[in-house]
Amino acid sequence: MDAILLQILNGLDKGSAYALIALGLTLIFGTLGVVNFAHGALFMIGAFCAVVLSRLLSFSHTIIDETRTDFLGNPLKVEVPYLHEWLGEGLGQTVIEWSVPLAILFSIPIMFAVGYAMERGLIRHFYKRPHADQILVTFGLAIVLQEIVKYFFGANPIQTPAPPAFAGSFDFGALVGLDPNTIIYPYWRLIYFSFAVLIIGAVFAFLRFTTFGMVVRAGMADRETVGLLGIDIDKRFTLMFALAACVAGLAGVMYAPINAPNYHMGMDFLVLSFVVVVVGGMGSLAGAVLAGFLLGILESIASLSWVIDYLPGINQIVIYLVAIIILLTRPRGLMGRKGVMED
Amino acid sequence: MFGLNRNDTLLLIVVALLTMLAPFLLNPFPEGSSLAQFNGGYPDLMQRFVIFGIFAIGFNILFGLTGYLSFGHAAFLGVGSYAAIWMMKLLTMNVIPAIILSVIVAGLFSLLVGYICLRRSGIYFSILTLAFAQMSYALAYSVLTPITGGETGLQPKLNDPRILDAAVGSGVTPRANLFGIEMGTSWQMDWNGWVFTFNAGYYLAAIIMLIAFYLSIRIFRSPFGLMLRAVKTNQNRLNYTGVNTKPYTLAAFVISGMYAGLAGGLLVAMDTQVGPERMFWTASGEVVLMTILGGVGTLIGPVLGAGLIKYMENILSKINESLLEAWFAFMPDAVSDVMVTLLSLFVGKGWHLTLGLLFMIVVIFLPGGLVGGLIGGGRRMFRSNDRKATRKTKSNQTPPTSQTAE
Numbered sequence: 001m002d003a004i005l006l007q008i009l010n011g012l013d014k015g016s017a018y019a020l021i022a023l024g025l026t027l028i029f030g031t032l033g034v035v036n037f038a039h040g041a042l043f044m045i046g047a048f049c050a051v052v053l054s055r056l057l058s059f060s061h062t063i064i065d066e067t068r069t070d071f072l073g074n075p076l077k078v079e080v081p082y083l084h085e086w087l088g089e090g091l092g093q094t095v096i097e098w099s100v101p102l103a104i105l106f107s108i109p110i111m112f113a114v115g116y117a118m119e120r121g122l123i124r125h126f127y128k129r130p131h132a133d134q135i136l137v138t139f140g141l142a143i144v145l146q147e148i149v150k151y152f153f154g155a156n157p158i159q160t161p162a163p164p165a166f167a168g169s170f171d172f173g174a175l176v177g178l179d180p181n182t183i184i185y186p187y188w189r190l191i192y193f194s195f196a197v198l199i200i201g202a203v204f205a206f207l208r209f210t211t212f213g214m215v216v217r218a219g220m221a222d223r224e225t226v227g228l229l230g231i232d233i234d235k236r237f238t239l240m241f242a243l244a245a246c247v248a249g250l251a252g253v254m255y256a257p258i259n260a261p262n263y264h265m266g267m268d269f270l271v272l273s274f275v276v277v278v279v280g281g282m283g284s285l286a287g288a289v290l291a292g293f294l295l296g297i298l299e300s301i302a303s304l305s306w307v308i309d310y311l312p313g314i315n316q317i318v319i320y321l322v323a324i325i326i327l328l329t330r331p332r333g334l335m336g337r338k339g340v341m342e343d
Numbered sequence: 344m345f346g347l348n349r350n351d352t353l354l355l356i357v358v359a360l361l362t363m364l365a366p367f368l369l370n371p372f373p374e375g376s377s378l379a380q381f382n383g384g385y386p387d388l389m390q391r392f393v394i395f396g397i398f399a400i401g402f403n404i405l406f407g408l409t410g411y412l413s414f415g416h417a418a419f420l421g422v423g424s425y426a427a428i429w430m431m432k433l434l435t436m437n438v439i440p441a442i443i444l445s446v447i448v449a450g451l452f453s454l455l456v457g458y459i460c461l462r463r464s465g466i467y468f469s470i471l472t473l474a475f476a477q478m479s480y481a482l483a484y485s486v487l488t489p490i491t492g493g494e495t496g497l498q499p500k501l502n503d504p505r506i507l508d509a510a511v512g513s514g515v516t517p518r519a520n521l522f523g524i525e526m527g528t529s530w531q532m533d534w535n536g537w538v539f540t541f542n543a544g545y546y547l548a549a550i551i552m553l554i555a556f557y558l559s560i561r562i563f564r565s566p567f568g569l570m571l572r573a574v575k576t577n578q579n580r581l582n583y584t585g586v587n588t589k590p591y592t593l594a595a596f597v598i599s600g601m602y603a604g605l606a607g608g609l610l611v612a613m614d615t616q617v618g619p620e621r622m623f624w625t626a627s628g629e630v631v632l633m634t635i636l637g638g639v640g641t642l643i644g645p646v647l648g649a650g651l652i653k654y655m656e657n658i659l660s661k662i663n664e665s666l667l668e669a670w671f672a673f674m675p676d677a678v679s680d681v682m683v684t685l686l687s688l689f690v691g692k693g694w695h696l697t698l699g700l701l702f703m704i705v706v707i708f709l710p711g712g713l714v715g716g717l718i719g720g721g722r723r724m725f726r727s728n729d730r731k732a733t734r735k736t737k738s739n740q741t742p743p744t745s746q747t748a749e
Contacts, residue, residue: 143695143698147696313486324471
């Protein structure tokens with residue numbers, strides 16, 4: 001029982017990442033009708049926003065410390081981050097350690113700008129083109145973005161730790177009244193899950209309760225009629241693309257402490273995110289989120305040792321197996337709409 | 344000739360000449376010159392050109408004709424490879440039984456996968472095929488290790504049974520051969536500093552590719568091919584007229600799966616080894632990109648796309664900075680430094696950047712891929728000439744209907 005609960009919890013963080021990426025993909029697909037293979041790259045850029053900010057904050061210069069000497073008797077040279085001088089040692093260090101949460105604020109304008117530029121500069125010209133062309137051009141873009149990041153940051157993963165306040169783990173079992181020391185869960189994963197729920201809630205609330213969101217939903221249902229009513233729907237869809245880029249970017253920022261960012265992390269997530277989107281049903285936001293969490297948790301449960309003993313190799317294929325079963329029993333995924341992307 | 348019309352015969356002859364003369368054409372630079380780096384005429388790369396050409400031709404029969412985008416074709420290539428290597432381990436190092444078995448096994452596997460996946464269309468079909476391929480990959484990696492060799496893969500060993508080869512004598516390192524002609528045999532021709540390599544394996548693969556190409560032309564021009572195009576244009580309407588499209592799409596799927604198996608068998612015939620990474624989704628994605636890059640639904644496009652991607656993968660990735668410095672040594676230091684830094688972004692380890700940019704440029708400026716874009720451009724030019732001509736003569740003839748010859 002606790003083992004299953006632990007695996008469900010372990011599946012939550014990966015499920016959250018799937019859900020956030022799939023949400024963005026569905027948003028783009030539902031509004032613009034574009035299959036965006038560069039979405040994984042946006043996730044990756046988000047993670048590197050965290051890397052950049054933590055490097056910027058710990059930017060330092062060398063000063064000579066007269067009070068201490070090294071083993072040769074010369075005055076010691078120490079690297080002192082500028083922040084320590086400007087804000088004082090204690091506050092400066094805290095700010096540096098909190099670089100990942102701060103990167104949320106830092107990444108929003110960047111991701112928004114990247115998404116906006118991408119849509120206006122490239123994707124816009126591909127609305128009417130076949131899906132094959134969209135796949136090729138966005139895949140090309142993803143490779144280019146990946147290589148640029150690789151050029152600047154190298155091919156190795158870059159450790160980006162969470163703030164020390166959240167670094168440890170806590171006893172989740174004791175918290176809910178089970179035996180202590182059975183379910184030990186890292187703080188940051190819980191934070192990642194809560195953050196994902198918050199973002200997903202915010203996106204849904206935005207679409208449901210604002211006039212802007214209402215217009216966008218109307219545009220998703222019938223683009224032409226909304227255009228006839230004198231509303232510049234293209235402009236709003238561009239903003240939705242930027243918003244989807246932000247969602248993917250934020251998912252990446254917060255994922256950096258869980259998995260050290262490297263240049264191909266986007267590709268690793270991309271294929272599974274597409275499976276998630278399709279299992280959820282093309283064009284259904286709720287379906288994407290549901291399928292994201294479902295597949296993340298299933299993947300985690302399937303790696304339980306007694307499950308593997310019973311069905312060897314199941315942990316590797318469970319996502320695909322479930323995807324096949326769902327697609328064969330429910331033709332349009334869990335919550336798909338009729339007539340979307342079936343030709 | 345061979346039941347083809349004039350244009351297709353011409354195309355087949357041109358392709359046959361190009362593949363037969365490839366050792367000359369791909370080695371335009373003399374050995375030892377600074378541009379010899381760009382020579383693609385060595386056996387390993389030439390074999391890859393034609394083998395992945397076969398893979399892409401087969402993929403195009405499914406994707407180009409029916410519009411069903413399979414994201415799991417590498418699975419059939421991998422299954423074909425495993426079948427071929429087992430034939431080599433158990434029966435004989437002769438490549439013919441290996442290749443035949445790889446085609447049959449891949450065909451049966453694609454029949455099973457196709458039967459299930461073709462119940463859905465559009466992106467749902469793509470994801471189903473992807474799921475099957477990824478499952479094959481994961482299983483080959485883990486549970487099926489006794490059959491697939493797991494992470495290390497399989498290669499022929501000295502102490503394999505090889506029933507038919509037993510008479511030949513054991514203790515000899517097993518090499519793939521065709522009735523005694525080893526696949527690795529090469530004959531080199533030296534001519535005024537040019538070195539041309541003629542490789543037995545390449546010519547076997549090239550001849551098989553020509554046969555495969557000929558069959559694909561026949562399929563494209565047949566009533567069956569017409570039916571597949573109808574599926575692509577409007578499957579619903581076809582269903583309403585009382586046609587059951589499933590046998591047609593399934594046949595196309597199995598044919599393209601057999602092409603993939605053939606390519607897999609040939610890969611094994613050339614390098615006698617196989618590993619599960621051959622079935623990974625990136626391999627499936629690669630053939631999709633080859634086909635789209637060359638031109639979906641065109642006859643020769645996929646072969647060109649496969650050649651271009653394989654050429655870049657093998658040639659661009661080998662260029663390093665010291666080579667670049669040697670090229671720009673004649674320039675002033677400041678200029679050459681800038682050039683080297685700039686170009687080293689695009690070659691060597693960064694060749695993927697060039698690939699990505701190429702994808703984007705081709706899609707943006709040549710819709711329909713290399714072949715589709717060029718033909719479309721040419722046709723547009725001719726049509727505007729025609730229109731001018733008709734306007735001049737003021738005759739109201741109907742505009743010349745353009746042939747759909749690709």
